Amino acid sequence: MTDSQPASQTTHPLDDTDKRILRLLQIDARMSITELAENVNLSATPCARRIKRLEDAGIITGYHTQTDAEKLGYPLAIFIAISMDRHTAERFEQFEKRVQSFDEVISCSIVTGRSEDYLIKVRVRDMAHYEEFLLHRLNRIEGVAQVHTSFELREVFSRSIV
Missing domain, CATH: 1.10.10.10 (Winged helix-like DNA-binding domain superfamily/Winged helix DNA-binding domain)
Known part of the structure; x- marks a missing residue:
């Protein structure tokens, strides 16, 4: 190194x-x-x-149980692209801490190459659950300026790197 x-x-x-x-x-x-x-x-x-x-070496970082989200009652997978109002470390830290507290969020990444700052993936029960999540929690995080939603039709595959 x-x-x-x-x-x-x-x-x-x-x-x-x-x-x-x-x-x-x-x-x-x-x-x-x-x-x-x-x-x-x-x-x-x-x-x-x-x-x-x-x-x-940090190559194996943990051991996890994989679950079937649909069988657990969370069939709807949604990608949400989020734009922040200001690009400051404090604003980003505040957003990341808050969004990490939501059980529906299964991944969160800072992204480049698009106008949004974050791409998160959420799992919800239905559209009413998504509406509650979006309007009463996600949009109320200070600094969230815009959200763009894409619904996952079907996950083709998901794998780890080896």
Whole structure:
């Protein structure tokens, strides 16, 4: 790592075994070390060491349960592009803190290449739920100047990088 490169942007070389371990854990994070080791042709101890190294390097950042939003009663996925009235660190920090507190928001990114500043993805039960979210919470965040809504028709796929 060089002085000019932030720690969050450093890359760590991965061999084919590391990549196979990551792919398998992304498919089933509950896979036992023994089963994982068998699948990558290692014994359990070296496999566990590799996983620990990937965790320590910040490549594996956690283990999560994937859920089916539709079966949980949140079938409507919406992308909302948001423009802020001022571009100050304080305004952005305030917005990010507030929007992170909304359970409906499943992702939030600062974006470039468009007139909006943020792109968030939300999950709601129905249009009435979306209307309540938009009018009574999102639009009431200080600094939100404009919102542009796009409804997801169907997610084609979603995956992690490996």
